[in-house]
Amino acid sequence: MPDVYIVLGINLIVWAGIFGYLVSLHSKISKLKSKIDERLSQK
């Protein structure tokens, strides 16, 4: 396999890892916010 594709693969692993983690954190925060809003509206 040409070296440039291997490098591209390594690059993709890094960015996919970082952005995957960013997205998962964002979704966890949104879930928590909606839970808090739900609790506050019940009061």
Added chain:
Amino acid sequence: MNSKLINYSWQFGLFILLSLVIIGTYFYAPLAKGLGEYTRVMYFHVPAAWVTVVAFFMGAFYSFMYLRKRDLLFDFYAEAASQLGIIFCILATITGALWAKESWGAYWNWDPRQTSIFILLLIYGAYFSLRSAIEQNETKARLSAVYSLLAFITVPFFIFIIPRIYESLHPDPLVNTEGKLKMNAKMLTVFLSSLGGFTIVFFWLMHLKKTFIQLSIKLQKLTDQEN
């Protein structure tokens, strides 16, 4: 409205910076002699290792703050920073191993760089083992804060000092053993931009983790009030 605009504008700025880094990596920066296409790995492997150091430093800082203020929030922040440190350390190790396979013929060679990062992973792995072994929150926070401070003392040795003492197959670091900065100006531009971009991404992740912790505490308080 204004704060949302500021929020989106810096995120857009970061997106542009990182896009330029990726474009610069493949189309602007020249290749180094002897490394060929693998020169390009440097633009994300080294910043990942750098962010590991920043994250572990933040972990030690929040641990110190916990010991000073005895506020559990700092302990949670220290744990979050160390988690990010471990993630970036694993990224640096994996990208390094893939590079090693192509450059040296094997994923793992027990080279001083690989050995030192492996020991660092073990040290911070033990930090999380320690945390999971103690149930009482204050004791857990106190012991892990002391451990985190001691663990951080080893970081400069394993990242910066030991790999420079022993003979290694690893390419010269940015500032080499003679204390000189040897890098082409175009390469240096892309490299420093990548380093900056990764650092901002780390602080963004840290901000998100802190927000998550604060919201979890708020939800817990609401649940406690209901019960």
